[in-house]
Structure formats: C-alpha cells, structure tokens
Amino acid sequence: MPSEQRLHPASLVFDLARHARNLALPAVLLIFGISGSGGGPGGMFGGIPEGWEAWLLVLFVPAAALSVSRYLTFRLRYNERELVIRWGLLFRHERHVPYARIQNVDAVQNVVHRLFSVVDVRVETGGGEEEEARLSVLPRAAFDEIRSRVFSSRHAHPGDPGHVEPPDHAVPAADLVPPVHPVLLHLNLRELLLFGFIQNKGMVVIGAAFGVGWETGLLDRLTGRYFADGSLGRGFFRDLFRAVFGDGPQPVASLWMALAGIVTFLVVVRIVSMGWALVRLYDFRLTRVNEDLRTEYGLITRVSATVPIRRVQTISIRTSLLHRWLDRASVRVETAGGAGDGSTAHMREWLAPLIRVEALPQLLEQVLPGFDYGAVTWQGVHPRAFRRAMKPVLIVLTVLTSLLAMASGWAALGVLSVLLPWLTLSTRKHVQHLGWVAGEEVVMMKSGWLWRQVTVARINKIQAVSMHQSPFDRRAAMARVRVDTARAGEFSHRVDIPYLDRHVAQRLADRLSTAAANTAFRW
Amino acid sequence: MSDIADGQDHQLDPRVIPLHQVTSSISLVVIACVSFAGLLIGMLAGDSRTGAFRIGLLLLWTVLVGLGAWHAFRWPALAYARTFYRVDEQGIEIRRGVYWRVVINVPKSRVQHIDVTQGPIDRRFELGTLVVHTAGTDHAKVALDGLEHGRALAIREHLLPSGAGDAV
Secondary structure, three states, rough: OOHHHHHHHOHHHHHHHHHHHHHHHHHHHHHHHHHOOOOOHHHHOOOOOOOOHHHHHHHHHHHHHHHHHHHOOOOEOOOEEEEEEOOOOOOOEEEEEEEHHHHEEEEEOHHHHHHHHHEEEEEEEOOOOOEEEOOOOOOOHHHHHHHHHHHHHHHHHOOHHHOOOOOOOOHHHHHHHHOOOOOOEOOOOHHHHHHHHOOOOOHHHHHHHHHHHHHHHHHHHHHHHOOOOOOOOOOOHHHHHHHHHOOOHHHHHHHHHHHHHHHHHHHHHHHHHHHHHHHHOOOEEEEEOOOOOEEEEEOOOEEEEEEEEEEEEEEEEEEEEHHOOOOEEEEEEEEOOOOOOOOHHHHOOEEEEEEEEHHHHHHHHOOOOOOHHHHHHEEOOOOOHHHHHHHHHHHHHHHHHHHHHHHHHEEEEEEHHHHHHHHHHHHHHHHOOOOEOOOOOOOEEEEOOOEEEEEEEHHHHEEEEEEEEEHHHHHHOOEEEHHHHHEOOOOOOEEEEEEEHHHHHHHEEEEEEHHHHHOOOOO | OOOOOOOOOOOOOOOOOHHHHHHHHHHHHHHHHHHHHHHHHHHHHEEEEEEEHHHHHHHHHHHHHHHHHHHHHHHHHHHHOOOOEEEEOEEEEEOOOOEEEEEEEEEHHHEEEEEEEEHHHHHHEEEEEEEEEEEEEOOOOOEEEEHHHHHHHHHHHHHOOHHHHHHO
C-alpha cells in the first residue's frame, strides 16, 4: 500500500467542469437575455462589450490553474491516529484530522463519477462550518480504505483514543470490513412511492422547472403556442372570478374546468413527488457495520453516508396526518458534524425516511441499546397548562382585534369569531399532546397535534440545561426546561418542555445537569 | 480554587452597577445625538410639514431619550439584584432576568474553552467578563459579565479540565 494517496486524475476533469459550469450558467442566461428580451442589440443588459467571451476566459484561467495546482500537490496520508492531507503550491497547507474526532464520512457518486468509478468524499468533524476534508475525487477503493481505517482503528479501543493500534498496512481494505452486515431497513418500490406521496416535494421540482422555463424564455414560447387563441389565456381565473361574483349567469362549465384543473394539478404534484423520491432515495438501505450506521441511496447520484452510533446527538421521529393514516413514521438523527442545514447533510440524516410504526422500537434499539420505545410512559405537562397557554394568545388577539377594529370597524369581529375558536382548539390540542420522559439514558419530548414530533436526546450528549420563566410562567408557578445539544439545526425539534410545574421543572433541570456533569462528553 | 467552588449563590461585584450605567449612558448619548441630527436634517429638508408636527416630533424624541436615560440609570441595579451565579464541583449555574428569568446550568465536563475579556471601561472598574464556550447550540457561548477580574480568572481555572484524559 502506498503511504501517500493522490487524487484520481479524473479530479481535474471534475474540477474544470465545475468551474465551467459556474461560469456557464451566467453566460447562458446572458445569451438568453440578449435573444429573449428582443430590445434591439444588447438586449436588456444594454450593450454587452464586444468579446465578452474573452472576459469569461479571464475568470476561467486562474480557476483552472488553481485546480491544476491543487491536483498536482494534493496528498493524502494515513498516520497511526490521524488523516493527514497536504495541498498548495505557493501557500502550503497541511491538515491533520485525528480519526477519533471524525464525525462522519460521506461519499457522493453521480453518473459521471460512476463512469470513472470514483467518489466525492467528505470527512466531517465537529468543528467549523465546513467539512474538514473534501476529497474530490478519489478512486472507489480509496474511499473504502478511508472508511475502514477511520472506523476500524477507533473500534479497536473505543474508550481510549490515546492507545490506538496503528492500522495494519499489509491488510487490503476489503478484508477489514466483513461483507455481510445486517440490513436494518430497506425501502422497496412501494415504500419509496409512499414516501414521495407523503413528503410531497413535487412543488419544489415543479417550481424549479418553472423557474428554468421562465428564465430561458421557453415558457413564453410554450404558452404562446398553446394558448394563443385566448381560450385559456392568462385572464381565465380573473374572468371566472368576475363571473361567479357578478350578476350574470353562473359559468358552470368554466367552474368545473377550474376545479378539474386544480385537482389535476394536485395529483400531478404528488406524482412528481413520487418520482423525485424514487430517484433520490432509490434502493435506500440502512445497515449496521460494527458500531456505525451506514446509509446508501440514490438512483442517479449514489450517496453513501456513515454515522458512528455514538456520535448520534438526538433522534427525532416525525409523523404527519398522512403518516398516521398509513401507520408509518420518519426518523432522522442529528450528529454534530458538518454544515448543519445544507441539503446533502439534511438528506443524509434520514435514518429511516419511512418506517412502519411496529418496526420503530426495533430500529431505535439499534441506535440506543437497551432502550425500549414501546415501554415509554409519557408524562403530561401541568394540569393548568391550557389556561396558562391561552393567556398570551388572548392578549395578542385582543390587541390585534382592536387595531383591526380601528382600521375597518365591525369587520374585525368577523375575524375574531374565526380566529378565537381556531386558536382555542389548536392551543388545547397542542397542550394535550405535549409530553416528556426523563430516563436513565435519554430525555424525550413530544409535541404537535397534526404534525407530531418526538425528540430523543441522550443524556451524555447534553451540553447545557436551562430553565426559563416568563412573567406568565411566574404567575402560574410554571417553568420551561430546555436541553441544549451540540449543533442542533436552526428549525429542528428540540427537547424544550414548556408548562411544567415550577418544582417539577427545578428537579428535572437539576437531575439532568447532574447526570450530564457525571458523564464525560465524547462528541 | 476550592473557595471558588463553594456551591453558594453569589451576586456579581456591585461595581457592575456604575459600570453598566456608564456604558448604557454612552450608547444612549450616541443614539440620541445621531437621531437628533437625523431629525434636524429631516426638518430642514422637508418643508411641507406644519409647526405642530415638528414640535410633536421633538417632544417624542425628548420623551424617548428621557425613558432611555431612566432605563440606563435604573436598570443596572434591577438586573444586579436578579443575577446570581454558583460554582461547584459540577460546573457553573447562572440565574438572571428581571421579567423573563433564565437559569443556565453548564456542567464542567461540557466546557470547551473559556475567555475572560476586559474592555477599557471594565479595566477602570477592575471587572471582567467570563465567557464559557460549549459545543451546544443555544448556549454555545454563556457570558457572565460584572465579575471582579481576579475572580473571573479563578473561576476559569476551576472550570477548565485539569487532566489531559478529559479532552473531548
């Protein structure tokens, strides 16, 4: 085995292609802008200087030179305890990433990558906003080697990173990882389609397509061709609205047509979403390799992600109304690694995009040994929580209605008569569905009425515990307990339990912080 | 070190009250000057407004600045009366908030690193700010200002992991 690994020669191709693409998009838009706007020579950009292609080249050449120098100088080395990468011609960089600090190792392989049989590898640790090492691109075998070195060396002495045996250089990578691992979850075609149906990502895809069509002027040409006669032109809905609320005869045929159109649109959105799920998560499988969870998925772009089980900070289980009707749930895990809200990281964190509710305890048991999700007994919040929760709602509503009344008179009462019952109902349901559990190993919290979420945080991953009391809480002798874990996403569901009795909250906060203090935190 | 980790609730150094009065007054003066200048320019440039409107605006400005001054003068004492901290073997607990109260508990084993900072005005009052960094999200940075500088340093020494084996 060579002691130093270089990038695959195809790296150059990918890097150059990336720069070309970055520059090509503005260029293409520019060209379309010129031809599409048709405002005489120069188009909407009002006269682009002659020879602008040369200007693009000016930007492209230094980028390409950087790529070449990076390719030529990039070296990857495995030390006893760390991954060492070196790059740079003028400014030399050397980065040491200890195996023990690596949070996860991801690989992405799109169609072109597969052609060269290479992968785009990302190595993440807990620090920083970006991945610690982006190895773009490596031969497939090298990725397997990284993965086995990083994870096997750690498993040899999981408790003590100070005494890691040097990995045996003579053993080929393939032998380190036994080929058969238990598959914890595999999504077949039906589950994938169901996932797409529930997730409803169709709008995103259609939106993107619409954007591209509009930007390139394709859309105008299409609508011009099909709706040129004006039978179903832009004013269709406007005319319909006028007809329905006007005095003339009711346009029944048009109404049906509009309804059919809307229904068709909704159906199409769901179907597109199912297609999206099929492409994105095709052949999703979750396997357990020693102490790591490994997910692999994708039809065109194949993604392979490895998350060490002990690096899992929180687990969250989501169920929407559709999930519950179909008896399914979605499970994701959060780790401290990487960029947090990036879309690839977001996708990677699916532990189970869709799983039958019966299989849930079994899956969670794999991640949290000894944890029985089925046997959890939830505790509710304070019996007077509803009264407490309604107070701020009523105050806001009163202010809102009075402001509205000043502006538009009695119409404000109409708004109030709709909002008040709805807010009362949703507050009531919200309070009813709040629940929490504090066990030996984990602290859990559930919330949500239509969209329910359960978050499980491990006690040894708690960073800080805080107790909050607003003036409302103080009047009602209540408090809120919040558990802070590493690098939770901006909008992710947290363990944040409101409306607890003050003494209960105090005891809970004390217990959690004591338990956290007595365990060593290991990322 | 042991006298720092006594498990007792402590208040901040009382000198934090004049310190905060000084710092809030400085920011108030800056805001008042800038907003007054803006008001003046607006009045000189805009000519369509009536005199009553101008006087109203000036009155509003005076009232707001007065409220600000009252806040700058009174608030530090209120905040001081409601801020406590406790250091023990487990870690540090900070309680504060006049209307919205918070108790933050950071275990010693979760401390990543600690800063003790001291600005120019802090130095005049011999005070410092202790900033405890954790790997968390909301409380990635827990700051406690208004400690006597030497005490802040002692708390830092206590909270920092002593053995090399404690490293994350």
